[in-house]
Amino acid sequence: MRNSLKRWQAAFIVSAAVLSLAVTAKDRKDLGPKLWQAEILRADRLPADPASIIPLPWGNDPLADGSVEVRGKGQVKLDLESAAPNTTYNVLACRLSAAADRCAVLGTVETDSNGDVKALLDWPAAATGAHSVFFVLQRNGMTMYVSGFTMPAGTPPVPGMPPAAEIEVKGEVASIGSNFFTISSVTQPILVDQNTKFLGTLKSLADLxxxxxxxxxxxxxxxxxxxxxxxxxMGKKK
Structure with missing residues (x-):
């Protein structure tokens, strides 16, 4: 009888532990509704402004893409792609104020060997209610990245007309200009501007x-x- 009771107790404890782990994993995946979202931008791509409330000085770490979300269950979701590899960044939430204490550190994130990171940071439990903030990532006391958005270059779309669909083309580079290049399979020139992202081994137009x-x-x-x-x-057009 005692052995049976012990086995039942052990089975109950194991079952409770498994249930607890399952709930924790589920809660981790269910972040709640998306309350706010923005791009993560390189600070050095912004217009120089010595009076900016974005903490100075600004650095120039690389970045291919990035985003930040505030989720309804009290977490900040941060994604970076092709930032500085194997690097630790402090993540700060900053009020729209010039006060010296406008920024508070939420935590740190560390990129992998490719400069990528996907992280969840806890929003302060006591900081409920309405907020108007921006996010900053710093390294060695310098602001490398800031939340914001990028306005596309060119003529704005006509009201009521759908935006141009994104297309993909592939081919061999035929010629290279100061702000464009051509490829053999396409008649139109390929235009580049300050918002064009060069990925992989390419860092700029000069690498073509x-x-x-x-x-x-x-x-x-x-x-x-x-x-x-x-x-x-990889490879060359035949």
Whole structure:
């Protein structure tokens, strides 16, 4: 009888532990509704402003893409792509104020060898109610990234007309200009601007070479294809 009771108690304890783990995992995945979202931008891409409330000085760490979300169950979701590899960043939430104490550290995130990170940080439990903030990522006391948005270049869309659909093209680089390049499979020039993201081994237009195979994602404009992303691909066009 005692052995049976002990086995029942052990089974109950194991079952309770498994149930507890399952609830924890479920809660981790269910972050609640999305309350707020923004891009993460490189600070050095912003216009220089010595009076800015974005903490100075600003650095120039690389970044291909990034986003931040505030979720309804009290967490901040942060994604970075191709930032500085194996690097620790302090994540700060800052009030829209010039006060010296406008920013509070939420925690730290560390990128992997590719400069990528996907992290969840806890929003302070006591900080309920309405908020108007921006987020900053710092390294060595310098602001490297800040939340915001990027306004596309070119003519704004006509009201009532759908925005141009994104297209993808692939081909061999034929020629390279100061702010454009051409590929053999496309008649329109490929335009680049300050918002064009060069991925993988490419860091800028200067890294392109004639004969290189590339994939381009962008939108068609009156002047050509405005590239949103440019990436080199292995192999050469036959």
């Amino acid at each position: 070479q004639a004969g290189m195979m590339v994939e381009v994602s962008g939108t068609v404009t009156q002047s050509g294809i405005l590239a949103a992303r440019v990436q080199a691909v």
